[in-house]
Amino acid sequence: MTSAMAPAEQRERIWRVVHGIPSGKVASYGQIAQLAGLPRAARLVGRVLSQLPEGSKLPWHRVVNSQGRISFPFGSEPYREQRERLLAEGVVFSGQRVARACFNWD
């Protein structure tokens, strides 16, 4: 329990930060990690989002890598879903990349 509690706390913090991303905007994993108080835990964010429960209502699709690109393989199922969700929120895609204007968080 104790050894599994530390990640749980971080997870909660990450959820909170991700949930705070406004619609139509995106943030990078590193950014999220930093805002969550985990300066170098970008990978942790990715891991946490990958282990999200169903119907968590968390805007995980607003999280992309530092290059503004979706971290899933192009054409993949999850890739499409994320792209669709972002487009539905008004996020502008410049090809495979997200418009830099959506990175108003940095």
Place this chain on the structure above:
DNA sequence: GTGGAGGCATTAA
């Protein structure tokens, strides 16, 4: 209960 190795939805040069 402890130690060691591998893997990753990353980031930066």
Place this chain on the structure above:
DNA sequence: ATTAATGCCTCCA
């Protein structure tokens, strides 16, 4: 575009 480095997590012996 590709490669190298980093930090954290999970699993097995």
